[in-house]
Each structure stands twice: as C-alpha cells, then as structure tokens.
Amino acid sequence: MWKIEGKNTKKIMITGSSGQLGSALKFLNNNYLLAPLDKSQLDVVNKEKVFRTVKQIKPDYIIHTAAYTKVDESEIYIKKAIQVNCIGTENIALACKKFNAVMVYISTDYIFDGKKGMPYTEQDMPSPVNIYGYTKFIGEQIVRSVLNKYIVVRSSWLYGGQGKSFVNTILELAKKNSEIRVVDDQIGCPTYVMDLAEAIFQLIKAEVYGVYHASNSGYCSWYQFAREILKCTGNKDTLLIPVTSKELNRLARRPANSSLINTKGVYQLREWKDALYEYIQRHTAVNENIMFNI
Numbered sequence: 001m002w003k004i005e006g007k008n009t010k011k012i013m014i015t016g017s018s019g020q021l022g023s024a025l026k027f028l029n030n031n032y033l034l035a036p037l038d039k040s041q042l043d044v045v046n047k048e049k050v051f052r053t054v055k056q057i058k059p060d061y062i063i064h065t066a067a068y069t070k071v072d073e074s075e076i077y078i079k080k081a082i083q084v085n086c087i088g089t090e091n092i093a094l095a096c097k098k099f100n101a102v103m104v105y106i107s108t109d110y111i112f113d114g115k116k117g118m119p120y121t122e123q124d125m126p127s128p129v130n131i132y133g134y135t136k137f138i139g140e141q142i143v144r145s146v147l148n149k150y151i152v153v154r155s156s157w158l159y160g161g162q163g164k165s166f167v168n169t170i171l172e173l174a175k176k177n178s179e180i181r182v183v184d185d186q187i188g189c190p191t192y193v194m195d196l197a198e199a200i201f202q203l204i205k206a207e208v209y210g211v212y213h214a215s216n217s218g219y220c221s222w223y224q225f226a227r228e229i230l231k232c233t234g235n236k237d238t239l240l241i242p243v244t245s246k247e248l249n250r251l252a253r254r255p256a257n258s259s260l261i262n263t264k265g266v267y268q269l270r271e272w273k274d275a276l277y278e279y280i281q282r283h284t285a286v287n288e289n290i291m292f293n294i
Contacts, residue, residue, distance in 0.1 A: 010060045011032070013053075013057050014062075014065060016038065019065055019161065021065045023161040027197075035057045045083050045084060061104060062092055062095070062103050063200060064103060066084070067084060068132070070132070075130065081132060085135035086138045089105065093105075093142055093150075102151065105150065108155065109155070110255060110258060111140070113255055114255025115256065121261055122213055132252065140211075154211070155214050157190045159190065166222070174235055182226045182241070183223065184243065187258070188258050189218065190215075191214070192279055206266055213260040215260045217270060229276065
C-alpha cells in the first residue's frame with residue numbers, strides 16, 4: 001500500500017517512484033500530499049489497476065516518471081518499450097481525464113535527431129532516431145491528444161537519484177580501471193534530478209500547462225562530462241580516452257547534439273557543473289586513497 005505524506009492541500013501521485021527522478025520527487029516533497037508508487041505497487045500497463053488506483057487516491061496531479069528507459073534494449077524489446085512508454089502513458093492519461101487530474105509527463109531529449117547543431121527549444125519539431133525516443137515521443141502525442149491540462153517536461157542525461165547513472169558508473173569504473181573509454185561526439189545537458197524535481201514542483205505551483213524543457217544550463221559531450229566528474233573528485237590518475245560513436249558501436253543510434261534550452265521562463269536551472277559538484281560533495285566520500293563511497 002502507498003503512503004501519503006505532506007501538509008499541502010494538493011495531492012500528487014507519482015508513478016515509478018523508485019527510479020532516479022521518482023526518488024528525488026519523494027525526497028523534496030515540498031509539503032504536498034504525495035502518493036509515490038513503484039512498479040510493484042502500480043504496473044502502468046495494467047489499465048484496470050491504473051483506474052482503480054487513481055480513483056482511490058483522487059490526485060490533483062499525476063507525475064508520470066515510470067518508463068522503459070533502456071535505450072539499447074529498446075531496439076530488441078520493442079514490444080516492451082511500446083507497452084510501458086506508449087500504452088502505460090495512455091492508461092495514465094485516460095485516468096487523468098476520467099478523474100480530473102493534471103498529468104505531468106516526463107519526456108526526453110532523445111525525441112530529437114540531434115542534427116540542429118544547437119540546443120533545441122520547446123517549439124522544435126521532434127524527429128527521434130531510436131525506438132526509445134520514438135516511444136517517448138508517441139507518449140507525448142498521446143498526452144496532448146487526450147488531455148487539455150497537461151505538463152510535458154523534457155529533460156536529459158539524468159543522474160543523482162536511486163538506480164544507475166552515468167556519474168556513478170564513471171566513479172565505479174575509476175576505482176577498478178586505469179583507463180576509461182568515453183564517447184566524445186554526443187552532446188547533451190547533464191541534469192541533476194534534485195534540480196529537475198524542483199523545476200517540476202515549480203511548474204505545478206505556477207499552474208501552467210504545455211511543453212517545457214528542464215535541464216541544467218550549458219552542455220557538453222559524455223567525455224567532457226566524465227572529465228568533470230573525475231576532476232571534482234580529485235582523481236588525476238584515471239586516463240579518459242575519447243572515442244567516437246562508431247567506435248563504441250552501440251545498438252541504438254544516439255542524436256549527435258540533443259542539448260535542450262528552456263525558453264518559457266517559470267524557472268532557470270543552474271549550470272551543470274555547479275549541480276554536479278554539489279552532487280559529488282553530497283553523495284561521495286573521498287579519503288586519502290581517492291576511494292569513493294557511492
């Protein structure tokens with residue numbers, strides 16, 4: 001059974017609450033009445049369970065963070081990606097419509113093809129290049145076709161919550177390897193989930209609707225991101241080797257430059273390096289041997 005906590009009169013249901021963003025939303029809280037549900041409590045693909053749960057909770061908002069986010073695996077398990085990211089999203093949207101809740105749909109920079117050569121705005125036309133991005137874009141279209149009141153939040157390169165992230169992966173690899181190969185021809189915006197969670201709560205508080213971009217300011221390549229991670233932990237021993245996407249040979253194609261920019265105001269997230277340093281300071285312990293406790 002879910003646990004509802006908080007003091008604010010608005011009630012917010014969170015799907016996928018055990019993921020990176022879901023866990024950050026629970027941590028921040030902002031004194032809303034929160035009903036966080038993980039996959040074991042709510043399988044969004046199960047329409048009957050979704051309707052029954054929403055009817056029982058009666059939320060004012062549903063923040064839909066539940067998603068199939070395994071980019072490469074989506075190329076193989078296409079049906080799974082469609083079920084969770086499209087059918088699951090439709091179930092939540094229909095439940096929002098039936099029970100008069102505002103839906104906050106979390107989308108991704110991977111809905112863009114990366115060919116623009118500069119940051120994408122909310123007005124740019126999506127053109128995904130992989131199955132994951134395609135299913136998330138279909139999710140956006142479903143939300144916009146079903147609901148009049150919705151918030152689509154596109155973000156990118158998340159780290160900082162529960163579960164696997166690029167930051168933790170680099171730190172773990174640095175403990176075991178003298179060299180790390182990192183792709184250097186994919187550009188994006190690293191985003192600290194605590195900052196993203198705060199932006200989502202600001203949008204809810206402002207009672208605004210539509211499509212918003214929410215990533216930390218600035219952009220970099222994965223290689224530059226990894227270099228900054230090691231720099232802020234004081235690691236001067238691990239050698240980073242830049243490689244191309246072609247050399248890496250991942251199953252799913254990635255956009256070359258999927259960086260985002262927020263043009264609508266309401267909030268402005270801080271520079272990505274500042275957010276990264278705060279995360280490292282909060283969540284790592286460094287001893288004289290440069291050992292990291294993640």
